Amino acid sequence: MGLALMAPAFFAPAFVGPAMAQDAAVERGAAVAAERNCGACHGERGVSATPSIPSLAGQQGEFVTLQLVMFREGLRDVPPMMTATEGLTDTQLEDLGAYFASLPHGVPPDRARRNVGAFNNGAALANRLRCGVCHLPNLTGQAQVPRIAGQREDFLAATLKAYRDSQRHGTDTQMNAAVHGLTDAQIDAIAHYVAQR
Amino acid sequence: MTSQLVLRSALAGALSLAFALPSLAQQPAPASPPAASPPAWAQGRSADQANSPLAPHAPRLTATPVDRIPVGAIRLPQGFRAELWASGMPGARMMARGEDGTVYVGTRAIGRVYAVKDEGGTRTPRVLAQRLDNPNGVAVRDGSLYVIAINRVLRYDNIAQNPNAEPVELTQAFNLPTETHHGWKFVAFGPDGKLYMNIGVPCNVCTFDENRHALIVRFNPDGSGREVMGQGVRNSVGFDWRPGTNVLYASNNARDWAGNDTPEDTLHRLARAGEHHGFPYCSGAAWQDPGHTGRKCSEFPAPVALLGPHTAPLGMRFYNGTMFPEAYRGRAFVARHGSWNRDAKTGFDVVTVALNEDGSQGTVEPFLTGLLDSGDNSFKGRPTDVLVMPDGSMLVSDEQNGAIYRITYQR
Numbered sequence: 001m002g003l004a005l006m007a008p009a010f011f012a013p014a015f016v017g018p019a020m021a022q023d024a025a026v027e028r029g030a031a032v033a034a035e036r037n038c039g040a041c042h043g044e045r046g047v048s049a050t051p052s053i054p055s056l057a058g059q060q061g062e063f064v065t066l067q068l069v070m071f072r073e074g075l076r077d078v079p080p081m082m083t084a085t086e087g088l089t090d091t092q093l094e095d096l097g098a099y100f101a102s103l104p105h106g107v108p109p110d111r112a113r114r115n116v117g118a119f120n121n122g123a124a125l126a127n128r129l130r131c132g133v134c135h136l137p138n139l140t141g142q143a144q145v146p147r148i149a150g151q152r153e154d155f156l157a158a159t160l161k162a163y164r165d166s167q168r169h170g171t172d173t174q175m176n177a178a179v180h181g182l183t184d185a186q187i188d189a190i191a192h193y194v195a196q197r
Numbered sequence: 198m199t200s201q202l203v204l205r206s207a208l209a210g211a212l213s214l215a216f217a218l219p220s221l222a223q224q225p226a227p228a229s230p231p232a233a234s235p236p237a238w239a240q241g242r243s244a245d246q247a248n249s250p251l252a253p254h255a256p257r258l259t260a261t262p263v264d265r266i267p268v269g270a271i272r273l274p275q276g277f278r279a280e281l282w283a284s285g286m287p288g289a290r291m292m293a294r295g296e297d298g299t300v301y302v303g304t305r306a307i308g309r310v311y312a313v314k315d316e317g318g319t320r321t322p323r324v325l326a327q328r329l330d331n332p333n334g335v336a337v338r339d340g341s342l343y344v345i346a347i348n349r350v351l352r353y354d355n356i357a358q359n360p361n362a363e364p365v366e367l368t369q370a371f372n373l374p375t376e377t378h379h380g381w382k383f384v385a386f387g388p389d390g391k392l393y394m395n396i397g398v399p400c401n402v403c404t405f406d407e408n409r410h411a412l413i414v415r416f417n418p419d420g421s422g423r424e425v426m427g428q429g430v431r432n433s434v435g436f437d438w439r440p441g442t443n444v445l446y447a448s449n450n451a452r453d454w455a456g457n458d459t460p461e462d463t464l465h466r467l468a469r470a471g472e473h474h475g476f477p478y479c480s481g482a483a484w485q486d487p488g489h490t491g492r493k494c495s496e497f498p499a500p501v502a503l504l505g506p507h508t509a510p511l512g513m514r515f516y517n518g519t520m521f522p523e524a525y526r527g528r529a530f531v532a533r534h535g536s537w538n539r540d541a542k543t544g545f546d547v548v549t550v551a552l553n554e555d556g557s558q559g560t561v562e563p564f565l566t567g568l569l570d571s572g573d574n575s576f577k578g579r580p581t582d583v584l585v586m587p588d589g590s591m592l593v594s595d596e597q598n599g600a601i602y603r604i605t606y607q608r
Binding site for chain 2: 062065066069070073074075090091093094130133134143144169171172173174175176177178
């Protein structure tokens with residue numbers, strides 16, 4: 001599985017100008033990530049083994065940067081992240097986005113076994129809520145819309161509940177509306193399904 | 198009258214619900230609780246558009262390096278020139294100029310208000326306020342800066358002499374609605390010294406209290422004396438008074454998900470205080486909303502100009518300077534932020550509207566173009582507001598690049 005996911009990197013086309021600039025951003029981002037010790041909670045290669053802490057490997061770079069801006073600006077109230085982003089420049093936040101986007105996505109080492117009933121319930125709900133329109137059918141996201149496939153299940157469930165209860169919003173409020181009125185059980189089923197994708 | 202109408206329709210709704218209940222009760226209970234409501238911007242989306250990939254564009258909340266700001270792509274009529282006036286202000290939107298020449302710049306998602314002043318030919322912006330919820334509205338009067346966020350109204354007194362002044366909290370006095378969607382404000386002081394602002398609809402299209410939303414209202418500067426100056430204006434994020442007339446004109450964003458070409462966004466003339474301008478019943482070019490047929494287009498004043506479908510006309514001001522040629526004087530300049538709810542993108546420019554003598558009709562003409570690439574359906578920038586400077590030049594803010602351009606004319 002890990003090999004299959006990494007394989008495309010070996011067949012990447014030869015680098016050209018913009019790609020080289022992107023490489024430089026990834027390299028700078030790696031240095032900032034090391035300096036701020038992101039790996040202690042999010043995993044050394046961005047795959048989190050820590051309950052309630054999201055994996056960032058293979059995340060959409062634009063999403064990562066926007067969330068980092070919101071932490072730094074005090075617009076998302078997560079104290080450890082507000083400390084971690086303090087004093088970082090816009091370029092450093094973009095570099096961190098490029099770095100985490102460049103890491104190969106992986107599922108958390110402690111991912112639970114699939115519960116077929118919960119998975120099917122979650123799949124039906126996700127289909128009805130049209131998660132795949134913005135997050136794309138394979139749930140890998142686009143631009144400011146995050147990759148959610150293979151994310152930690154505990155993090156997904158907590159995040160969806162925070163959206164539902166207006167404890168969190170993004171650069172817009174679309175997710176608050178999308179999950180409005182869901183029960184805890186429904187959210188748990190969606191989280192299980194998405195984590196298993 | 199209108200409140201009676203609202204009451205009546207609420208009653209009708211309750212009655213129809215009462216009639217609907219028995220038939221519902223006969224059906225088997227749904228397998229799962231009701232579907233989540235769609236995001237406000239997606240309300241009104243028809244079944245055949247349910248899987249459309251169209252969605253509002255992502256904001257950019259980090260500074261665009263100067264060498265990547267697309268000032269070189271800007272095209273203007275002969276004799277006009279664009280230069281980069283200021284940058285490094287992610288999310289820069291609405292502009293207001295203080296008496297000392299400082300330009301205050303509001304934002305949305307990034308929650309900041311910037312201040313930028315020309316000092317010996319260089320302009321270094323600073324963050325004047327932060328951690329606000331969509332502080333889009335900025336206005337200056339009698340030395341005080343007013344900042345209007347969704348959840349706050351703040352006044353910074355003697356801002357020029359005291360740039361780090363702690364604001365006076367006016368939130369309770371204004372008592373604005375708290376809905377987030379279309380809750381960001383455009384604000385400006387009128388010739389009457391009152392503070393005018395929009396109150397948009399908290400949805401794409403819906404049934405709502407027409408005395409509470411889709412309004413242009415004015416207040417005394419202390420938040421007292423609220424008066425409705427225009428009803429049925431879905432969301433206006435730019436307005437100005439025609440020079441020499443004291444008549445208010447407002448840009449307006451029409452609803453989404455009703456097709457690529459309908460309804461058109463508009464420019465309205467608020468000739469009579471409190472007049473209803475059509476939403477949600479009638480929009481654009483006498484386009485009757487099929488979901489809101491309770492009132493007809495003939496009941497409302499026609500817009501002064503059609504500004505194109507989904508183009509998102511925002512900041513709008515009359516040109517009252519003298520640097521631009523005679524033909525441009527007195528025209529309205531409208532920044533069109535650019536479409537998202539349209540397959541082929543449109544807008545991402547500044548147009549002018551030349552009014553006829555009585556001000557009842559306008560002719561639209563392109564002015565600032567070049568930021569939209571129709572070839573690959575992409576955009577380089579999003580003009581958001583325009584501001585006429587004392588020397589007759591014009592500032593244009595570009596939210597996507599956190600930049601302000603300056604437009605000058607030389608024969």
